[in-house]
Amino acid sequence: GAVVSQHPSWVICKSGTSVKIECRSLDFQATTMFWYRQFPKQSLMLMATSNEGSKATYEQGVEKDKFLINHASLTLSTLTVTSAHPEDSSFYICSAAGRFLETQYFGPGTRLLVL
């Protein structure tokens, strides 16, 4: 099956700094990538949808200037958490889908802890 990787798997940072998370589709071209956030013991909540070469579409309540998404190629999308605060601490998961969106393939997730 299709493989999606995320890097880093774990990151600890100080409040006020920015953190970049990468999501890569390793063996297929991902025309669409999705970014989710999961707080402890809660389900996944979609943050934004990005199509290659276009601006991301953010879900209601998600600050686009705080969570910068770049999808510059068919195999890579990045999520940058700017000026991170402790309340941004969460598990961030990306997924990728091919041209026909038949299914999404999920990455292993990145755990962010902001001190």
Place this chain on the structure above:
Amino acid sequence: KQEVTQIPAALSVPEGENLVLNCSFTDSAIYNLQWFRQDPGKGLTSLLLIQSSQREQTSGRLNASLDKSSGRSTLYIAASQPGDSATYLCAVQTQGAQKLVFGQGTRLTINP
């Protein structure tokens, strides 16, 4: 707005039992429904994907059914094993939308 609900939130059963997890959704105009497994601190593993035109899918000891008209899906696990302990998530892709809407999950514990 599509909403997905999973019942129960948590379930604990002895090893060897057959069990059923439930998922309901409010908008029946779906493209597909998917069941995932998530181990603590890990990402998602896709278990079964049911297209809107299908009524069920099977993989090993797992069987998922879909009743689109009533907005329900069930995941049946036969002969449960301790290794089945995980959180099971149901997600729906609505027609015309790219995104998946997830339920809150059922945290399953299989006791040896």
